[in-house]
Amino acid sequence: MASITIRNLDGAIKERLRLRAARNGRSMEEEARVLLGQADTPDLPVQPASLKAQSPISSGTLAGKRLLLIIGGGIAAYKCLDLIRRLRERGASVRPIMTKAAQQFVTPLAVGALAADHVFTDLFSREDEQDVGHIRLSREADLIVVAPATADLMAKMANGLADDLATAVLLATTAPVLVAPAMNPLMWDHPATRRNCATLARDGIRFIGPNRGEMAESGEAGEGRMAEPLEITAAIEAFFKPAHIPLAGKTIVVTSGPTVEPIDPVRYIANRSSGKQGHAIAAALARLGATVRLVSGPVSMPDPEGVSVIHVETAREMKDAVEQLLPVDAAVMVAAVADWRAEAQAGQKIKKQPGAKPPVLQMVENPDILAGIGHHAERPRLVVGFAAETQDLLANARKKLEKKGADWIVANDVSQASGVMGGDRNTVRIVSKLGIEEWPDMSKDEVAARLAGKIAEALEIIET
DSSP states (O other), rough: OOOOGGGOOOHHHHHHHHHHHHHHHOOOOHHHHHHHHHHTTTOOSSOOOOHHOOOSSSSSTTTTTEEEEEEESGGGGGGGHHHHHHHTTOOEEEEEEETTGGGGOOOOHHHHHHTTTTOOOOTTTTTTTOOHHHHHHHHHOSSSEEEEEEEHHHHHHTTTTOSSSSHHHHHHHOOOOOEEEEOOOHHHHSSHHHHHHHHHTTTTTTEOOOOOEESSSTTTTEEOOOHHHHHHHHHHHHHHHOOOOOTOOEOOOOOBBOEEEESSSSEEEOOOSSSSSHHHHHHHHHHHEEEEEEEEEEEESOOTTOOEEEEEEEEEHHHHHHHHHHSSSSSEEEEBBBBBSSSSSSSSSSOOTTTTTOOOOOEEOOOOOOHHTTTTTTTOOEEEEEEEHHHHHHHHHOOOOOOOOTEEEEEEEESSOOTOOOOSEEEEEETTTTEEEEOOEEEHHHHHHHHHHHHHHHHHHHHH
């Protein structure tokens, strides 16, 4: 039988032939010879079962988009299981490539089950490379996502190495590439990594993260955590819909963190707010195109990207900063503002005196920032307040809605058992004149993204 040139076949036929050959354990040439040698050659299936399984849902923000996900070898690889689920929920097809190191953290079986597609692992695979598979993979994707992108993988990308399937695909591709770095903070801060990042950025590589937080290593913390699946998903959605900026042209003020009220030059009154929820909301609003002015009390986290930040300490400073930013389209008052402050601040550190009773602090009420905005002459079109309660959550939230002049109150239980104060998760209820909207337990980033979307919808309705 004459030789067969597979590369000259129509692309769709070649793809179906490759899948059939893989199912039968043959090379593509061998499978073609079997078909041609049969007297009654059956038609190649129009849509093999494996393709049916991986077909994305017909609707969703990523419907019809073909994503190539390269999973690097870091502990954050486990997050890719959730990332694949998020992407497929939105209609994308996800074709995974796993490095050898990635397979030490998650299995190809788990990745393939969630992606509903073949998992590619080997540059020298007998089945996958019959038609130079790494070139095909590099050209068929609408976007290549590298998550986690380890220091080693980014170094190879920056220097053009191609010693495995992942790096060969990245070197051969003409598709846009989005990387989500993940590594130890010292590795991220190393001059070599910074040089590699700068090189990749000049080459047009897009970045999402890394975030700051606890590392897998005990006692390690800092910048280097891979961006959360929802953040990566949002970045991918933004890539495919750059024109869809629902909050473009809108200005929103957000307050975040605690306020601290001085007693003397050393001591102060404060609360346990970390600012995580407020900062996440500010970042989520900015991702939807808003011009965000964040007024933040003292927190131990970096300013969100793309957000203008005013740093304050006391409730009175926060009130003045917020009111100076008016008028705005919306205000989201997340900060845990101290209700009281010491009537007078001592000029020197208050010292203990032998035999003397502890000093008595005379307290006065702080200004109510939310009520001031809710009843202001330049009131924003949408005012969102937060109710951090330890008891009677909904009753207190309803009272706050009426008293403060807010449109919504985001009510959350901050009792010690909830772990919300300083934690990474939150369970909220949106209280408005229309009733109560129950939200499930989510990460604070997820709460932020969902609330930002709700704010965008509300402002659109108000305008119309």
